[in-house]
Amino acid sequence: MNEGSNQIFGEIIRIDNVNTYLVKVQSESSFEPGVGEFAGVNSCDGLVVCVIKGVQRSVPEELATLLSFEQELKYLPYNTDFKSSYYIVFGLGVLSDDIKYRIRTAPQIRSPVKRLNKETIRKFHLKDDKPNISYFNQYRETLGDDLLLAISDELMYMLPEASRMLLIVKKYLEGSGKL
């Protein structure tokens, strides 16, 4: 966990939509982010708080044959770059003067992606000084319950005052409304 400054660990190399970006992490990077961990990238609206949604290291050979070399470099960089890691990062909201859980402007290509310190993560999850994870409900379908459970585990540490509520939310996600 990063307690101190917001440390840069990669850069955006592709933007699928205002929420979803592909981040390249150089092989020499000392930081290997896990799914469910938080990251941040600046946009013109403020700091886009993101979560690591997935990692891609596979070589989908069946696709490689369909793309030219130039296109591969652009769309499937991991096909040709076997040293770097490629992370799918999902933007949860924008942290500026206040918190907005809707992103209207995507960050730029090559924008540096940084780890977020505990203070920033807490700030993003406090609304009117009360713990808030309302993006869970908003993006549940997109992120999937497994990722939300991973985020919950992260938040248990970041938001200890909300641990009791997080346990209930975890139970709810695990049950998926079976009760």
Add this chain to the structure above:
Amino acid sequence: MTVVGTVLTHSKDDFTFITKYQFKAGEFVCYLMNCNHILARVRHTEPLNDYPVEFLFDAVIDASDLAAFYGLDNNDYQYYRVSAAVVGYFDRTFNEFVNPRVKPLSGTKIELADAQILSDVNRVSKGEVGSAHIGTIMGTNSGAVLSVREMVSQHLSIIAATGAGKSYTVGVIVEELMSKNNMASVLIFDPHGEYSVLSDIQDNPAFCGDDYRPKVKIVKSDQIKIRVSDLRVADFISIMDDGSMTEKMKTFFKKAYDKLKKDDKRKIRNFTKNELQETIESLRDGKNESTIEAILWRYKIITAEKMFDDYQTIPLRSYFQPGQLTIIDVSNIGEWKQQLIADILLRHLFDARKGTDNEYYSEHKHPDRYIPYPTFIILEEAHRFAPQAGEAKSKNMLKTILSEGRKFGIGIAMVTQRPSKLDADSLSQCMTQITMRIINPSDQKQIEQSIESVSRDLIEELPSLARGQAIISGVAINTPVTVSIRSRCTAQIRGQSKDAPGIWRAYKLEQDSNTIVTAPSHKLNVGV
């Protein structure tokens, strides 16, 4: 009009709308269709959304706090899905509600039914001649007003579990009947002696008009006389037979009775106790001594009852007068006597009203049988007089009046707390129903089977009605309605539950304070 919701969907029987208002079953809403305001009755209300069940597990954390934390909008949990049944629009030509037979479209705005629309529920207006204002339509300030004309001519049932306000409601009905708007001729058959407080009516200015002041007559059981010649042979036998009367004895008694009756017709007068006794004795032929003696022994026991008289009988004209309430207090006599009195009273009244209407009786020739106005009888504990199972002396006469009484202006109000014990045919003849809280399932079933105008969803409401709330249905009102019964002008009727601990304590404390503490008779050892 205040918009309170929006139609969501509909089914064959009803439609649903979404609202933030907490509508109770039986309340009214309306919507606009083809320039008509369509009245609809709320059937049931349920929350539109439920919190995830996991959010409810923690005893400390509020579900609403969890919802806000997780990103659910708590506002979404403030809505209700209300199911309502279409009553219809009021057609002034036919003076009744007409069902449009089309359900409202999804998105139709639902409005609160205002006083103007709710007034269509009533057949008559408050204060009008022939009106009985008995309360307010539940959840509103609009009055519930019954048509007295329909109520008293086509019979009334008042059904309620004990403690639900049955006697109180009867009191309200009587107050309305005795008001200057109605000046009714009412008789209460009172097996518990609880209605004598209604004598307040004659001294209460609220019931008096310019030249009108109601009269209340209370008749105690020792004042009631039954002329022996008014008893039928079946009456005699049912009273005399304690299970030991043989067929032979019954046959001899019938022979004596018939012989005397034939003779009585010729003489055009009523027979006396002694005459019947002599006729029985005259049947002795030397072989039937023991049988005749056994009949006489039984006959003498019943004729020794003070109630049976040679000449006096129930004075109908004295009991039934417009603007008079007669309370027959039969609280201290047995059930068979109550049934007998009811039977003879009803039989005489039916005969009198039928004879008067058909002009057999005139004021000059038959002053005791001439009753040229409708009458209304309230039968408390009606299941005693027309039981579902078993027989009662009054049952047949009561059923006759319930089926034919309307033509001759005899109205009956059947008041009971056990409708399942009341004869179903009799109950079904009561065309106006005031039904209060009923918990017993068999009683509910009887109501459902006997009262056509009350729908299933209203029956389901019966156990949850509060004290003083009633569902009123039938011909005296345009559509079934849930009503909060109004406050009484007269004193509370006895019959309320006693405050036993309070009475015990008061009695004991008073007794103790009156006890003089005296010195003990034995010598005390004071250690000297």
